[in-house]
Amino acid sequence: MKLDRRAFINSSAATVATLAAPRVFAAGHGKPHVVVVGGGAGGATAARYIAKDSKGEIAVTLIEPTRMYYTCFFSNLYLGGFKEIDDLGHSYGSLAAGGVNVVHDWAIGVDREAKTVALASGGSMSYDKLILSPGIDFVEGAVAGWDLSAQNAMPHAYKGGSQTxxxxxQVMAMPEGGTFAMVAPPNPYRCPPGPYERVSMVAHYLKANNPTAKIIVADPKDKFSKQALFQEGWADSYSGMIDWIGSEFGGANVSVDPAAMTVTIDGEETKVDVCNVIPAMKAGHIAELAQVxxxxxxPVNAADMSSKADADVYVLGDAAQQGDMPKSGFSANSQAKVCANAVRGALTGSKVFxxxxxxxxxxLxxxxxxxxVGATYxxxxxxxxxxxxxxxxxxxxADLRRATYEESEGWYAGITADMFG
Known part of the structure; x- marks a missing residue:
């Protein structure tokens, strides 16, 4: 097709006009809007890094119902007497001061076609990119006899705060010589070594305060993270106190009765004083509501943590099915930085690494x-x-083990500063 002078001029003018026109973002704003749901290790980190690195080019809103975030990681140390509950609590003030619009509300729905998030208080919030970092919820019926209505009698304590x-x-109120039982979760679940560190910390407390008490662990798995290290430690520090029952010996055939405070393992019923039920887990409910x-x-794409169902939705941390990384606070924080870099690049054209x-x-x-235990990916x-x-x-x-513990303390201080500013 021959292009004459008038057509060329008209075509060029149209191109210039298109390039000069301001891009319209969510809710008609002149800057892109990123909405982050969930203010834990993944969500708080992503919100902070996008706001900080975009230098005002991107509007960032964090939706999180609680005003104080209590870390699930290090909560076992509170059970063992090494931490106070206040040591685990972190507010969102510094994030807000750093340019993140913090909205304390529940996200109750996602309309991916309209690109909006519905809020429990009413109304909705539009987005250009949505980051979901909702942590975990529990699979209904995973442990026979237990559901969320029983969490006060038999707490899961696998979300930080009041359950912990x-x-x-309950552990402190155990009678002399009483029995603590744990129902461990099947794979995959948040923090693979977490249940066994918890056993160690409960044993540490009981050894000092109730030394004739017993601990029973009913485990549906035949092996667990750091097993040799924990079992060596239990033998050295808590000899005769801990009975771990793996799947081979009936640990996968468990039911509980919260009213009677009994645990039945492979047909054998035991009366217990405290029962920590950690059920099978799944992604936080908002991810299900978003249909991702x-x-x-x-499921997510490894390069940027974007959902395989929607390129404008990203899923971080425990909720994501991403491959080889364990579900942990460190993993969520690491994934959040990759995601933040990718989102900023997609919205502003900045370099993506x-x-x-x-x-x-x-x-501990x-x-x-x-x-x-750790790895690179x-x-x-x-x-x-x-x-x-x-x-x-x-x-x-002993010197190396002490150094490892001190290293963990430094990491906790560092990651919480990295999350919340």
Whole structure:
């Protein structure tokens, strides 16, 4: 087709007009709007980094119902007497001061076509990019006899805050020589070493305050994270106190009766004084409402944590089905930084760096007896893939174990500052 002078001029003018026209973003605003749902290790980090690094080019709203966030990581140390509950609490004031619009409300729905998030208080919030970091919810019927209505009698304590305080109060009130029972969760679940660090911390408290008490662990798995390290520590520090019952011996065949305070393992009923039921887990409910889950977890693309169901929705942390990374606070924080960089690049054209991820999980077995496991990861077309890893060894010196524990304390201070500013 021949292009004459008039057509060329008209075509050029139209192109210039198109380039000069302001881009219209969510709610008709002149800057893009990112909405983040969930103010934990993933959501708070993503909101902070997008607001900080975009230098005002992107409006960021964080939707989080609680005004104080209590970390699930390190909550076991509260059970063991190494921390106070206030040591685990963090407010959102610094995030707000750093340019994040913090909205304390429940997100109760997502309309992906309209690109809006519905709020419990009424109305909705529009977005250009949506980041979901809702943590976990529990699979209904996962433990026979238990549901959320029983969480006050048999707490899960797998979300930080009041449940953790309740479980500690119950442990402290145990009668002399009483029995603490744990129903451990099946894979995958938040913080793979978490239940076994909890056993260690409860044992630490009982050894000092109720030394004839017993601990029973009913576990549907035949092995668990850091198993050799924990079992070495239990033998050394809490000999005769802890009975771990794996799947081979009936640990997968468990029911509970919260009213009678009994646990039945492979047909054998035991009266207990405290029962910590940690059920099977799935992504937080808002991910299901957004229709980005496979029924339990939310599949994502490894390069940027975007949902495989919607390129404008991202899922972080425990809720994401991403590959080899464990579900942990460190993982969520690492994924959030990759996501924040990708979202900022998509909305402003800034440089997007190749995705790199890392994780370390520390556990405390006894006073100054810390162990760890960790790895580095990279994004492939299929998943977040493990590159290399490390784990503490059995038989390590007391000095090395103390150094590992001190390292974990430094990490906690660092990650919470990285999350909340």
């Amino acid at each position: 305080e309740l479980l500690k109060a 889950t496979d029924g339990n977890w939310a 190749p995705a790199k991820f890392s994780n370390t999980c520390w556990s 077995i006894d006073t100054d007896n810390g162990v760890k 990279e994004a492939t077309d299929e998943k977040i893939a493990k590159v290399d890893g490390f784990i503490s060894s059995t038989g390590e010196s």
